[in-house]
Amino acid sequence: MRTILTAAALSLMASAAMADTTTITVQYAYPELFDTTQKEMLEAFSKKHPDIKVEFRTPYKDYEDAAQRVLREGITGNVPDVTFQGLNRVRVLADKEIAVPLDDFIANETDFDAAGYHDGMRQAGAVDGKVYGLPYAISLPIVYYNMDLVKKAGLDENSLPKTWNDIIALAKKIEAQGEADGIETEWAITGNWLWQALVFANGGTMLNEDETKVAFDGEAGKQAIGTLARLVIEAQSPNMTPNEMLAAFSAGKIGMMVTTTARVNAVTKQIGGKFELKTGNYPDLKEGVSRLPAGGNVAIITAKDKDKQKAAWEFLKFATGPEGGAIMVKTTGYMAPNTKAADLLKDFYAENPNQAVALSQLPYLTGWYAFPGDNGLKITDVIKDRLQSVMDGSRAEEAEAVLADMAADTQALLPRR
Known part of the structure:
Protein backbone atom coordinates (compact mmCIF):
# COMPACT_ATOMS: atom_id res chain seq x y z
CA MET A 1 0.00 0.00 0.00
CA SER A 139 28.26 42.66 -36.48
CA LEU A 140 30.21 45.17 -38.54
CA PRO A 141 32.04 44.73 -41.86
CA ILE A 142 35.76 44.01 -41.67
CA VAL A 143 38.55 42.71 -43.92
CA TYR A 144 39.99 39.20 -43.56
CA TYR A 145 43.61 38.75 -44.67
CA ASN A 146 45.54 35.64 -45.66
CA MET A 147 48.79 36.89 -44.17
CA ASP A 148 50.88 34.30 -45.99
CA LEU A 149 49.80 35.80 -49.32
CA VAL A 150 49.97 39.35 -47.99
CA LYS A 151 53.57 38.90 -46.86
CA LYS A 152 54.55 37.44 -50.22
CA ALA A 153 53.15 40.63 -51.74
CA GLY A 154 55.52 42.69 -49.59
CA LEU A 155 53.27 43.85 -46.73
CA ASP A 156 53.03 42.83 -43.09
CA GLU A 157 50.57 43.30 -40.23
CA ASN A 158 51.87 46.84 -39.64
CA SER A 159 51.23 47.97 -43.21
CA LEU A 160 47.78 46.58 -43.97
CA PRO A 161 45.57 48.66 -46.29
CA LYS A 162 43.56 51.55 -44.87
CA THR A 163 41.84 52.67 -48.09
CA TRP A 164 40.14 51.03 -51.07
CA ASN A 165 43.01 52.26 -53.23
CA ASP A 166 45.40 50.33 -51.00
CA ILE A 167 43.11 47.29 -51.02
CA ILE A 168 42.98 47.23 -54.82
CA ALA A 169 46.75 47.72 -55.11
CA LEU A 170 47.38 44.79 -52.78
CA ALA A 171 44.81 42.64 -54.56
CA LYS A 172 46.62 43.19 -57.87
CA LYS A 173 49.93 42.15 -56.29
CA ILE A 174 48.41 38.97 -54.88
CA GLU A 175 46.71 38.20 -58.20
CA ALA A 176 50.04 38.65 -60.00
CA GLN A 177 51.62 35.90 -57.87
CA GLY A 178 49.39 33.39 -59.65
CA GLU A 179 48.48 31.45 -56.51
CA ALA A 180 45.17 33.04 -55.60
CA ASP A 181 42.59 35.69 -56.44
CA GLY A 182 43.35 39.01 -54.78
CA ILE A 183 40.03 39.90 -53.18
CA GLU A 184 36.40 38.93 -52.90
CA THR A 185 33.64 40.85 -51.12
CA GLU A 186 30.38 39.31 -49.95
CA TRP A 187 28.44 42.00 -51.79
CA ALA A 188 25.27 39.90 -51.99
CA ILE A 189 25.01 39.43 -48.22
CA THR A 190 21.51 39.71 -46.78
CA GLY A 191 19.63 43.02 -46.72
CA ASN A 192 22.02 44.91 -49.07
CA TRP A 193 24.19 45.23 -45.97
CA LEU A 194 27.55 45.76 -47.66
CA TRP A 195 26.02 48.10 -50.24
CA GLN A 196 24.77 50.21 -47.33
CA ALA A 197 28.24 50.05 -45.75
CA LEU A 198 29.83 51.41 -48.93
CA VAL A 199 27.34 54.28 -49.16
CA PHE A 200 27.29 55.09 -45.44
CA ALA A 201 31.09 55.05 -45.21
CA ASN A 202 31.09 57.78 -47.86
CA GLY A 203 28.66 59.85 -45.80
CA GLY A 204 25.55 58.97 -47.83
CA THR A 205 22.07 57.69 -47.01
CA MET A 206 19.59 55.35 -48.65
CA LEU A 207 16.71 57.86 -48.83
CA ASN A 208 16.24 61.55 -48.04
CA GLU A 209 15.19 62.64 -44.55
CA ASP A 210 11.43 62.27 -45.04
CA GLU A 211 11.89 58.98 -46.91
CA THR A 212 10.18 60.16 -50.09
CA LYS A 213 13.12 60.09 -52.49
CA VAL A 214 16.12 57.89 -53.23
CA ALA A 215 19.39 59.40 -51.99
CA PHE A 216 21.89 56.61 -52.66
CA ASP A 217 22.34 57.83 -56.23
CA GLY A 218 24.23 60.93 -55.04
CA GLU A 219 27.99 61.37 -54.84
CA ALA A 220 28.35 58.84 -52.00
CA GLY A 221 26.55 56.21 -54.04
CA LYS A 222 28.56 56.96 -57.16
CA GLN A 223 31.76 56.42 -55.17
CA ALA A 224 30.31 53.22 -53.71
CA ILE A 225 29.32 51.60 -56.99
CA GLY A 226 32.55 52.85 -58.52
CA THR A 227 34.48 50.95 -55.86
CA LEU A 228 32.61 47.73 -56.69
CA ALA A 229 33.32 48.24 -60.39
CA ARG A 230 37.03 48.78 -59.68
CA LEU A 231 37.15 45.53 -57.71
CA VAL A 232 35.83 43.71 -60.77
CA ILE A 233 37.77 45.57 -63.47
CA GLU A 234 41.10 46.37 -61.79
CA ALA A 235 41.38 43.68 -59.12
CA GLN A 236 39.72 40.93 -61.20
CA SER A 237 37.50 40.02 -58.24
CA PRO A 238 35.60 36.80 -58.99
CA ASN A 239 31.81 36.71 -58.64
CA MET A 240 31.23 33.97 -56.07
CA THR A 241 28.36 32.90 -53.88
CA PRO A 242 28.97 33.40 -50.14
CA ASN A 243 29.65 29.69 -49.65
CA GLU A 244 32.06 29.59 -52.59
CA MET A 245 33.89 32.64 -51.24
CA LEU A 246 34.24 31.18 -47.75
CA ALA A 247 35.48 27.85 -49.09
CA ALA A 248 37.99 29.51 -51.42
CA PHE A 249 39.33 31.87 -48.78
CA SER A 250 39.64 29.09 -46.19
CA ALA A 251 41.52 26.99 -48.74
CA GLY A 252 44.03 29.80 -49.33
CA LYS A 253 42.69 30.69 -52.80
CA ILE A 254 41.76 34.32 -51.99
CA GLY A 255 44.08 36.88 -50.43
CA MET A 256 41.48 39.19 -48.89
CA MET A 257 37.81 38.86 -48.05
CA VAL A 258 35.42 41.65 -47.06
CA THR A 259 32.47 40.47 -45.01
CA THR A 260 30.92 40.40 -41.56
CA THR A 261 32.68 39.90 -38.24
CA ALA A 262 30.14 37.13 -37.65
CA ARG A 263 32.23 34.72 -39.69
CA VAL A 264 35.47 34.99 -37.68
CA ASN A 265 34.93 31.89 -35.57
CA ALA A 266 33.72 29.71 -38.45
CA VAL A 267 36.45 30.88 -40.84
CA THR A 268 39.16 30.31 -38.23
CA LYS A 269 37.98 26.72 -37.81
CA GLN A 270 37.79 26.16 -41.56
CA ILE A 271 41.34 27.44 -42.06
CA GLY A 272 42.57 25.06 -39.40
CA GLY A 273 46.12 26.45 -39.36
CA LYS A 274 46.67 26.25 -43.13
CA PHE A 275 47.75 29.90 -43.09
CA GLU A 276 47.92 32.89 -40.76
CA LEU A 277 44.63 34.78 -40.53
CA LYS A 278 44.39 38.42 -39.52
CA THR A 279 41.42 40.76 -39.55
CA GLY A 280 41.54 44.48 -40.22
CA ASN A 281 39.29 47.53 -40.21
CA TYR A 282 36.89 48.38 -43.00
CA PRO A 283 38.57 50.70 -45.56
CA ASP A 284 38.29 54.49 -45.86
CA LEU A 285 36.66 55.26 -42.52
CA LYS A 286 36.62 59.03 -41.99
CA GLU A 287 35.89 60.44 -38.56
CA GLY A 288 32.84 62.67 -38.56
CA VAL A 289 31.74 61.44 -42.01
CA SER A 290 31.69 57.65 -42.16
CA ARG A 291 29.12 55.36 -40.60
CA LEU A 292 28.71 51.59 -40.78
CA PRO A 293 25.41 49.69 -40.54
CA ALA A 294 25.04 47.43 -37.54
CA LEU A 365 27.94 52.31 -35.86
CA THR A 366 24.55 53.29 -37.26
CA GLY A 367 21.30 51.50 -38.03
CA TRP A 368 20.86 48.88 -40.73
CA TYR A 369 18.37 50.67 -42.92
CA ALA A 370 14.95 49.19 -43.71
CA PHE A 371 13.05 50.65 -46.65
CA PRO A 372 9.52 51.80 -45.78
CA GLY A 373 6.23 50.40 -47.07
CA ASP A 374 4.95 47.07 -48.29
CA ASN A 375 7.67 46.86 -50.93
CA GLY A 376 10.58 47.01 -48.48
CA LEU A 377 11.64 43.40 -49.07
CA LYS A 378 11.17 43.75 -52.83
CA ILE A 379 13.46 46.79 -52.91
CA THR A 380 16.18 44.67 -51.30
CA ASP A 381 15.90 42.19 -54.16
CA VAL A 382 15.89 44.95 -56.80
CA ILE A 383 19.12 46.43 -55.46
CA LYS A 384 20.75 43.00 -55.30
CA ASP A 385 19.75 42.21 -58.89
CA ARG A 386 21.16 45.50 -60.19
CA LEU A 387 24.44 45.07 -58.29
CA GLN A 388 24.73 41.58 -59.76
CA SER A 389 25.19 43.12 -63.20
CA VAL A 390 28.24 45.01 -61.94
CA MET A 391 29.75 42.16 -59.97
CA ASP A 392 29.40 39.58 -62.75
CA GLY A 393 31.17 41.99 -65.09
CA SER A 394 28.33 42.40 -67.58
CA ARG A 395 27.83 46.10 -66.72
CA ALA A 396 30.91 46.90 -64.64
CA GLU A 397 32.08 49.40 -67.25
CA GLU A 398 28.82 51.35 -66.94
CA ALA A 399 28.42 51.27 -63.18
CA GLU A 400 26.88 54.74 -62.86
CA ALA A 401 24.18 53.80 -65.37
CA VAL A 402 23.43 50.76 -63.22
CA LEU A 403 23.15 53.07 -60.21
CA ALA A 404 20.67 55.29 -62.07
CA ASP A 405 18.57 52.26 -63.01
CA MET A 406 18.69 50.99 -59.44
CA ALA A 407 17.57 54.36 -58.10
CA ALA A 408 14.67 54.55 -60.58
CA ASP A 409 13.53 51.01 -59.72
CA THR A 410 13.65 51.78 -55.99
CA GLN A 411 11.85 55.10 -56.36
CA ALA A 412 8.98 53.37 -58.16
CA LEU A 413 8.53 50.99 -55.21
CA LEU A 414 8.50 53.60 -52.44
CA PRO A 415 5.17 54.49 -50.78
CA ARG A 416 3.36 57.31 -52.56
CA ARG A 417 2.56 60.27 -50.33
Whole structure:
Protein backbone atom coordinates (compact mmCIF):
# COMPACT_ATOMS: atom_id res chain seq x y z
CA MET A 1 0.00 0.00 0.00
CA ARG A 2 2.87 2.36 0.88
CA THR A 3 4.44 1.64 -2.52
CA ILE A 4 1.18 2.35 -4.31
CA LEU A 5 0.68 5.62 -2.43
CA THR A 6 4.23 6.69 -3.13
CA ALA A 7 3.83 5.99 -6.84
CA ALA A 8 0.55 7.87 -6.88
CA ALA A 9 2.10 10.81 -5.08
CA LEU A 10 5.02 10.89 -7.50
CA SER A 11 2.62 10.77 -10.41
CA LEU A 12 0.65 13.69 -9.00
CA MET A 13 3.84 15.65 -8.40
CA ALA A 14 4.99 15.00 -11.97
CA SER A 15 1.61 16.09 -13.33
CA ALA A 16 1.75 19.27 -11.26
CA ALA A 17 5.27 20.02 -12.47
CA MET A 18 4.16 19.54 -16.09
CA ALA A 19 1.20 21.83 -15.48
CA ASP A 20 3.54 24.53 -14.19
CA THR A 21 5.81 24.27 -17.25
CA THR A 22 5.33 26.74 -20.08
CA THR A 23 6.50 25.68 -23.54
CA ILE A 24 7.63 28.27 -26.06
CA THR A 25 8.78 27.86 -29.65
CA VAL A 26 11.85 29.70 -30.90
CA GLN A 27 13.17 30.14 -34.43
CA TYR A 28 16.44 31.70 -35.60
CA ALA A 29 18.31 32.25 -38.88
CA TYR A 30 21.70 31.08 -40.20
CA PRO A 31 22.05 27.62 -38.65
CA GLU A 32 25.67 27.42 -39.80
CA LEU A 33 26.44 30.36 -37.50
CA PHE A 34 24.02 29.85 -34.62
CA ASP A 35 23.29 26.12 -34.14
CA THR A 36 26.10 25.64 -31.61
CA THR A 37 25.32 28.97 -29.96
CA GLN A 38 21.63 28.26 -29.47
CA LYS A 39 22.32 24.75 -28.17
CA GLU A 40 24.76 26.01 -25.52
CA MET A 41 22.48 28.90 -24.63
CA LEU A 42 19.49 26.59 -24.20
CA GLU A 43 21.45 24.34 -21.84
CA ALA A 44 22.41 27.32 -19.68
CA PHE A 45 18.90 28.82 -19.79
CA SER A 46 17.20 25.55 -18.85
CA LYS A 47 19.30 25.25 -15.70
CA LYS A 48 18.05 28.62 -14.50
CA HIS A 49 14.48 28.25 -15.77
CA PRO A 50 13.38 24.61 -15.42
CA ASP A 51 9.77 25.82 -15.58
CA ILE A 52 10.19 26.96 -19.19
CA LYS A 53 10.59 24.46 -22.01
CA VAL A 54 12.09 25.81 -25.23
CA GLU A 55 11.43 24.04 -28.52
CA PHE A 56 13.42 25.16 -31.57
CA ARG A 57 11.81 25.19 -34.98
CA THR A 58 13.85 24.41 -38.08
CA PRO A 59 16.11 27.46 -38.57
CA TYR A 60 15.48 30.08 -41.23
CA LYS A 61 17.95 30.10 -44.12
CA ASP A 62 18.70 33.83 -43.77
CA TYR A 63 17.06 37.09 -42.71
CA GLU A 64 14.97 37.46 -45.88
CA ASP A 65 13.61 33.96 -45.35
CA ALA A 66 12.97 34.78 -41.69
CA ALA A 67 10.97 37.92 -42.43
CA GLN A 68 8.97 36.42 -45.30
CA ARG A 69 8.02 33.32 -43.32
CA VAL A 70 6.90 35.24 -40.25
CA LEU A 71 4.88 37.64 -42.39
CA ARG A 72 3.08 34.66 -43.96
CA GLU A 73 2.65 32.96 -40.58
CA GLY A 74 1.25 36.18 -39.16
CA ILE A 75 -1.70 35.74 -41.51
CA THR A 76 -2.29 32.10 -40.58
CA GLY A 77 -1.58 32.55 -36.86
CA ASN A 78 1.31 30.07 -36.85
CA VAL A 79 4.20 32.31 -35.79
CA PRO A 80 6.79 31.04 -33.29
CA ASP A 81 6.66 32.56 -29.82
CA VAL A 82 10.13 34.07 -30.25
CA THR A 83 11.76 34.90 -33.57
CA PHE A 84 15.30 36.12 -34.24
CA GLN A 85 15.15 38.61 -37.12
CA GLY A 86 17.66 40.81 -38.91
CA LEU A 87 17.94 44.25 -37.33
CA ASN A 88 16.61 45.77 -40.54
CA ARG A 89 13.39 43.73 -40.36
CA VAL A 90 12.03 45.00 -37.03
CA ARG A 91 10.18 47.75 -38.85
CA VAL A 92 8.05 45.52 -41.05
CA LEU A 93 7.05 43.19 -38.19
CA ALA A 94 6.10 46.18 -36.05
CA ASP A 95 4.11 47.76 -38.88
CA LYS A 96 2.19 44.51 -39.38
CA GLU A 97 1.55 44.25 -35.60
CA ILE A 98 3.22 40.83 -35.46
CA ALA A 99 5.97 41.88 -33.04
CA VAL A 100 4.84 42.45 -29.44
CA PRO A 101 5.88 45.81 -27.88
CA LEU A 102 8.29 45.22 -24.99
CA ASP A 103 7.91 48.55 -23.20
CA ASP A 104 5.65 47.21 -20.42
CA PHE A 105 8.02 44.28 -19.78
CA ILE A 106 10.94 46.71 -19.58
CA ALA A 107 9.04 49.05 -17.24
CA ASN A 108 8.42 46.16 -14.83
CA GLU A 109 12.16 45.40 -14.53
CA THR A 110 13.79 46.98 -11.48
CA ASP A 111 16.92 48.36 -13.15
CA PHE A 112 17.19 47.44 -16.81
CA ASP A 113 20.11 49.75 -17.58
CA ALA A 114 22.19 48.27 -14.75
CA ALA A 115 21.75 44.82 -16.29
CA GLY A 116 23.52 46.05 -19.43
CA TYR A 117 20.47 47.01 -21.48
CA HIS A 118 21.49 50.59 -22.19
CA ASP A 119 19.25 52.98 -24.12
CA GLY A 120 21.23 52.66 -27.35
CA MET A 121 20.69 48.91 -27.29
CA ARG A 122 16.96 49.36 -26.86
CA GLN A 123 16.74 51.92 -29.65
CA ALA A 124 18.27 49.48 -32.11
CA GLY A 125 15.10 47.41 -31.75
CA ALA A 126 12.69 50.36 -31.61
CA VAL A 127 10.16 51.66 -34.13
CA ASP A 128 8.28 54.94 -33.69
CA GLY A 129 9.29 55.22 -30.05
CA LYS A 130 8.31 51.69 -29.00
CA VAL A 131 10.71 48.81 -28.36
CA TYR A 132 9.87 45.66 -30.30
CA GLY A 133 13.05 43.63 -29.90
CA LEU A 134 16.27 43.33 -27.96
CA PRO A 135 19.48 43.19 -30.04
CA TYR A 136 21.16 39.82 -29.67
CA ALA A 137 24.16 39.73 -32.00
CA ILE A 138 25.86 42.76 -33.56
CA SER A 139 28.26 42.66 -36.48
CA LEU A 140 30.21 45.17 -38.54
CA PRO A 141 32.04 44.73 -41.86
CA ILE A 142 35.76 44.01 -41.67
CA VAL A 143 38.55 42.71 -43.92
CA TYR A 144 39.99 39.20 -43.56
CA TYR A 145 43.61 38.75 -44.67
CA ASN A 146 45.54 35.64 -45.66
CA MET A 147 48.79 36.89 -44.17
CA ASP A 148 50.88 34.30 -45.99
CA LEU A 149 49.80 35.80 -49.32
CA VAL A 150 49.97 39.35 -47.99
CA LYS A 151 53.57 38.90 -46.86
CA LYS A 152 54.55 37.44 -50.22
CA ALA A 153 53.15 40.63 -51.74
CA GLY A 154 55.52 42.69 -49.59
CA LEU A 155 53.27 43.85 -46.73
CA ASP A 156 53.03 42.83 -43.09
CA GLU A 157 50.57 43.30 -40.23
CA ASN A 158 51.87 46.84 -39.64
CA SER A 159 51.23 47.97 -43.21
CA LEU A 160 47.78 46.58 -43.97
CA PRO A 161 45.57 48.66 -46.29
CA LYS A 162 43.56 51.55 -44.87
CA THR A 163 41.84 52.67 -48.09
CA TRP A 164 40.14 51.03 -51.07
CA ASN A 165 43.01 52.26 -53.23
CA ASP A 166 45.40 50.33 -51.00
CA ILE A 167 43.11 47.29 -51.02
CA ILE A 168 42.98 47.23 -54.82
CA ALA A 169 46.75 47.72 -55.11
CA LEU A 170 47.38 44.79 -52.78
CA ALA A 171 44.81 42.64 -54.56
CA LYS A 172 46.62 43.19 -57.87
CA LYS A 173 49.93 42.15 -56.29
CA ILE A 174 48.41 38.97 -54.88
CA GLU A 175 46.71 38.20 -58.20
CA ALA A 176 50.04 38.65 -60.00
CA GLN A 177 51.62 35.90 -57.87
CA GLY A 178 49.39 33.39 -59.65
CA GLU A 179 48.48 31.45 -56.51
CA ALA A 180 45.17 33.04 -55.60
CA ASP A 181 42.59 35.69 -56.44
CA GLY A 182 43.35 39.01 -54.78
CA ILE A 183 40.03 39.90 -53.18
CA GLU A 184 36.40 38.93 -52.90
CA THR A 185 33.64 40.85 -51.12
CA GLU A 186 30.38 39.31 -49.95
CA TRP A 187 28.44 42.00 -51.79
CA ALA A 188 25.27 39.90 -51.99
CA ILE A 189 25.01 39.43 -48.22
CA THR A 190 21.51 39.71 -46.78
CA GLY A 191 19.63 43.02 -46.72
CA ASN A 192 22.02 44.91 -49.07
CA TRP A 193 24.19 45.23 -45.97
CA LEU A 194 27.55 45.76 -47.66
CA TRP A 195 26.02 48.10 -50.24
CA GLN A 196 24.77 50.21 -47.33
CA ALA A 197 28.24 50.05 -45.75
CA LEU A 198 29.83 51.41 -48.93
CA VAL A 199 27.34 54.28 -49.16
CA PHE A 200 27.29 55.09 -45.44
CA ALA A 201 31.09 55.05 -45.21
CA ASN A 202 31.09 57.78 -47.86
CA GLY A 203 28.66 59.85 -45.80
CA GLY A 204 25.55 58.97 -47.83
CA THR A 205 22.07 57.69 -47.01
CA MET A 206 19.59 55.35 -48.65
CA LEU A 207 16.71 57.86 -48.83
CA ASN A 208 16.24 61.55 -48.04
CA GLU A 209 15.19 62.64 -44.55
CA ASP A 210 11.43 62.27 -45.04
CA GLU A 211 11.89 58.98 -46.91
CA THR A 212 10.18 60.16 -50.09
CA LYS A 213 13.12 60.09 -52.49
CA VAL A 214 16.12 57.89 -53.23
CA ALA A 215 19.39 59.40 -51.99
CA PHE A 216 21.89 56.61 -52.66
CA ASP A 217 22.34 57.83 -56.23
CA GLY A 218 24.23 60.93 -55.04
CA GLU A 219 27.99 61.37 -54.84
CA ALA A 220 28.35 58.84 -52.00
CA GLY A 221 26.55 56.21 -54.04
CA LYS A 222 28.56 56.96 -57.16
CA GLN A 223 31.76 56.42 -55.17
CA ALA A 224 30.31 53.22 -53.71
CA ILE A 225 29.32 51.60 -56.99
CA GLY A 226 32.55 52.85 -58.52
CA THR A 227 34.48 50.95 -55.86
CA LEU A 228 32.61 47.73 -56.69
CA ALA A 229 33.32 48.24 -60.39
CA ARG A 230 37.03 48.78 -59.68
CA LEU A 231 37.15 45.53 -57.71
CA VAL A 232 35.83 43.71 -60.77
CA ILE A 233 37.77 45.57 -63.47
CA GLU A 234 41.10 46.37 -61.79
CA ALA A 235 41.38 43.68 -59.12
CA GLN A 236 39.72 40.93 -61.20
CA SER A 237 37.50 40.02 -58.24
CA PRO A 238 35.60 36.80 -58.99
CA ASN A 239 31.81 36.71 -58.64
CA MET A 240 31.23 33.97 -56.07
CA THR A 241 28.36 32.90 -53.88
CA PRO A 242 28.97 33.40 -50.14
CA ASN A 243 29.65 29.69 -49.65
CA GLU A 244 32.06 29.59 -52.59
CA MET A 245 33.89 32.64 -51.24
CA LEU A 246 34.24 31.18 -47.75
CA ALA A 247 35.48 27.85 -49.09
CA ALA A 248 37.99 29.51 -51.42
CA PHE A 249 39.33 31.87 -48.78
CA SER A 250 39.64 29.09 -46.19
CA ALA A 251 41.52 26.99 -48.74
CA GLY A 252 44.03 29.80 -49.33
CA LYS A 253 42.69 30.69 -52.80
CA ILE A 254 41.76 34.32 -51.99
CA GLY A 255 44.08 36.88 -50.43
CA MET A 256 41.48 39.19 -48.89
CA MET A 257 37.81 38.86 -48.05
CA VAL A 258 35.42 41.65 -47.06
CA THR A 259 32.47 40.47 -45.01
CA THR A 260 30.92 40.40 -41.56
CA THR A 261 32.68 39.90 -38.24
CA ALA A 262 30.14 37.13 -37.65
CA ARG A 263 32.23 34.72 -39.69
CA VAL A 264 35.47 34.99 -37.68
CA ASN A 265 34.93 31.89 -35.57
CA ALA A 266 33.72 29.71 -38.45
CA VAL A 267 36.45 30.88 -40.84
CA THR A 268 39.16 30.31 -38.23
CA LYS A 269 37.98 26.72 -37.81
CA GLN A 270 37.79 26.16 -41.56
CA ILE A 271 41.34 27.44 -42.06
CA GLY A 272 42.57 25.06 -39.40
CA GLY A 273 46.12 26.45 -39.36
CA LYS A 274 46.67 26.25 -43.13
CA PHE A 275 47.75 29.90 -43.09
CA GLU A 276 47.92 32.89 -40.76
CA LEU A 277 44.63 34.78 -40.53
CA LYS A 278 44.39 38.42 -39.52
CA THR A 279 41.42 40.76 -39.55
CA GLY A 280 41.54 44.48 -40.22
CA ASN A 281 39.29 47.53 -40.21
CA TYR A 282 36.89 48.38 -43.00
CA PRO A 283 38.57 50.70 -45.56
CA ASP A 284 38.29 54.49 -45.86
CA LEU A 285 36.66 55.26 -42.52
CA LYS A 286 36.62 59.03 -41.99
CA GLU A 287 35.89 60.44 -38.56
CA GLY A 288 32.84 62.67 -38.56
CA VAL A 289 31.74 61.44 -42.01
CA SER A 290 31.69 57.65 -42.16
CA ARG A 291 29.12 55.36 -40.60
CA LEU A 292 28.71 51.59 -40.78
CA PRO A 293 25.41 49.69 -40.54
CA ALA A 294 25.04 47.43 -37.54
CA GLY A 295 24.33 43.96 -38.85
CA GLY A 296 23.11 41.05 -36.84
CA ASN A 297 19.80 40.17 -35.30
CA VAL A 298 17.25 41.04 -32.69
CA ALA A 299 15.07 38.81 -30.51
CA ILE A 300 11.35 39.52 -30.91
CA ILE A 301 8.32 38.17 -29.04
CA THR A 302 5.44 37.19 -31.32
CA ALA A 303 3.41 35.10 -28.82
CA LYS A 304 -0.11 36.37 -28.12
CA ASP A 305 -0.79 34.17 -25.07
CA LYS A 306 0.09 36.08 -21.88
CA ASP A 307 1.79 33.13 -20.14
CA LYS A 308 3.88 32.42 -23.22
CA GLN A 309 4.78 36.10 -23.43
CA LYS A 310 6.08 36.02 -19.84
CA ALA A 311 8.14 32.91 -20.56
CA ALA A 312 9.37 34.39 -23.83
CA TRP A 313 10.45 37.55 -21.99
CA GLU A 314 12.59 35.47 -19.62
CA PHE A 315 14.18 33.79 -22.64
CA LEU A 316 14.82 37.17 -24.32
CA LYS A 317 16.46 38.56 -21.18
CA PHE A 318 18.74 35.57 -20.86
CA ALA A 319 19.69 35.40 -24.54
CA THR A 320 20.52 39.10 -24.75
CA GLY A 321 21.93 39.38 -21.25
CA PRO A 322 25.47 38.94 -19.93
CA GLU A 323 25.58 35.13 -19.88
CA GLY A 324 23.77 34.59 -23.16
CA GLY A 325 25.79 37.36 -24.80
CA ALA A 326 29.08 35.83 -23.70
CA ILE A 327 28.07 32.43 -25.08
CA MET A 328 27.10 34.04 -28.38
CA VAL A 329 30.40 35.92 -28.77
CA LYS A 330 32.57 32.92 -27.96
CA THR A 331 30.79 30.66 -30.44
CA THR A 332 30.47 33.14 -33.36
CA GLY A 333 32.28 36.32 -34.39
CA TYR A 334 29.52 38.73 -33.43
CA MET A 335 29.73 41.38 -30.74
CA ALA A 336 27.37 41.50 -27.77
CA PRO A 337 25.34 44.71 -27.45
CA ASN A 338 24.86 44.10 -23.73
CA THR A 339 27.49 46.07 -21.80
CA LYS A 340 27.72 43.51 -19.00
CA ALA A 341 28.51 40.78 -21.52
CA ALA A 342 31.40 42.88 -22.79
CA ASP A 343 32.78 43.04 -19.24
CA LEU A 344 32.83 39.23 -19.10
CA LEU A 345 34.77 39.02 -22.36
CA LYS A 346 37.86 41.14 -21.67
CA ASP A 347 40.18 38.14 -21.37
CA PHE A 348 38.54 36.47 -24.37
CA TYR A 349 39.18 39.46 -26.62
CA ALA A 350 42.77 39.71 -25.41
CA GLU A 351 43.31 36.09 -26.44
CA ASN A 352 41.35 36.44 -29.70
CA PRO A 353 42.44 39.72 -31.34
CA ASN A 354 40.79 38.84 -34.66
CA GLN A 355 37.41 39.07 -32.94
CA ALA A 356 38.36 42.31 -31.18
CA VAL A 357 39.08 44.32 -34.35
CA ALA A 358 35.48 45.36 -34.92
CA LEU A 359 35.25 46.89 -31.44
CA SER A 360 37.37 49.80 -32.65
CA GLN A 361 34.70 50.53 -35.28
CA LEU A 362 31.85 50.94 -32.78
CA PRO A 363 32.06 54.78 -32.93
CA TYR A 364 30.95 54.53 -36.58
CA LEU A 365 27.94 52.31 -35.86
CA THR A 366 24.55 53.29 -37.26
CA GLY A 367 21.30 51.50 -38.03
CA TRP A 368 20.86 48.88 -40.73
CA TYR A 369 18.37 50.67 -42.92
CA ALA A 370 14.95 49.19 -43.71
CA PHE A 371 13.05 50.65 -46.65
CA PRO A 372 9.52 51.80 -45.78
CA GLY A 373 6.23 50.40 -47.07
CA ASP A 374 4.95 47.07 -48.29
CA ASN A 375 7.67 46.86 -50.93
CA GLY A 376 10.58 47.01 -48.48
CA LEU A 377 11.64 43.40 -49.07
CA LYS A 378 11.17 43.75 -52.83
CA ILE A 379 13.46 46.79 -52.91
CA THR A 380 16.18 44.67 -51.30
CA ASP A 381 15.90 42.19 -54.16
CA VAL A 382 15.89 44.95 -56.80
CA ILE A 383 19.12 46.43 -55.46
CA LYS A 384 20.75 43.00 -55.30
CA ASP A 385 19.75 42.21 -58.89
CA ARG A 386 21.16 45.50 -60.19
CA LEU A 387 24.44 45.07 -58.29
CA GLN A 388 24.73 41.58 -59.76
CA SER A 389 25.19 43.12 -63.20
CA VAL A 390 28.24 45.01 -61.94
CA MET A 391 29.75 42.16 -59.97
CA ASP A 392 29.40 39.58 -62.75
CA GLY A 393 31.17 41.99 -65.09
CA SER A 394 28.33 42.40 -67.58
CA ARG A 395 27.83 46.10 -66.72
CA ALA A 396 30.91 46.90 -64.64
CA GLU A 397 32.08 49.40 -67.25
CA GLU A 398 28.82 51.35 -66.94
CA ALA A 399 28.42 51.27 -63.18
CA GLU A 400 26.88 54.74 -62.86
CA ALA A 401 24.18 53.80 -65.37
CA VAL A 402 23.43 50.76 -63.22
CA LEU A 403 23.15 53.07 -60.21
CA ALA A 404 20.67 55.29 -62.07
CA ASP A 405 18.57 52.26 -63.01
CA MET A 406 18.69 50.99 -59.44
CA ALA A 407 17.57 54.36 -58.10
CA ALA A 408 14.67 54.55 -60.58
CA ASP A 409 13.53 51.01 -59.72
CA THR A 410 13.65 51.78 -55.99
CA GLN A 411 11.85 55.10 -56.36
CA ALA A 412 8.98 53.37 -58.16
CA LEU A 413 8.53 50.99 -55.21
CA LEU A 414 8.50 53.60 -52.44
CA PRO A 415 5.17 54.49 -50.78
CA ARG A 416 3.36 57.31 -52.56
CA ARG A 417 2.56 60.27 -50.33
